[in-house]
Amino acid sequence: IFAHLARHPEAADMKLVLAGKPFTPELARLVDELSLRERVVQAVDVSFEAKVALYTKARALLFPSFYEGFGLPIVEAQMCGCPVITSNLPPMDEVAGGSALLIDPRNEEEAASSIRAALGTLPDLVSKGYENVKRFDLDRMGADYVRTYRQLLEGARA
Secondary structure (H helix, E strand, O other): OHHHHHOOHHHOOOOEEEEEOOOOHHHHHHHHHOOOOOOEEEEEOOOHHHHHHHHHHOOOEEEOOOOOOOOHHHHHHHHOOOOEEEEOOOOHHHHHOOOOEEEOOOOHHHHHHHHHHHHHHHHHHHHHHHHHHHHHOHHHHHHHHHHHHHHHHHHHHO
16 A cells, blocks of 8 residues: 555655564565665564654554454554554444544555545544544443443343
8 A cells, every 4th residue: 555655746755664573574575576665664563652652753554454353553543643544344444433544455556545635634533533542441441341241240130
């Protein structure tokens, strides 16, 4: 997706930071084949502080995942005021809750086109993201679990 996006003048200043594990040989080869060596930054085993800094300074989080257990990076980014671009697939679309730009990760060119079209409106997603993360407040979630368990127990007793 980034390779398609990087071809356009609107993205001339953009870099892609891949935070996490070291590049696999296949990924390193792909970065070279796509002539993105100067535009893709590898950040290995970033600390909590570095992750917060990356989210805070990023133009957006590009998270075109096909599968996630929960989609925590979406919530992390939104907590830091970072606009989110993510998959239109579950659970990412559910976690984003209408507060992110949703793209189809299976169609890279179309996804890049959607991102280009939305570049000017990405800052509008920040306030929506702050609202969205309220759904994941630990105290609220804990109270919801307790309420659900009580309802289940009361139903079992009936």
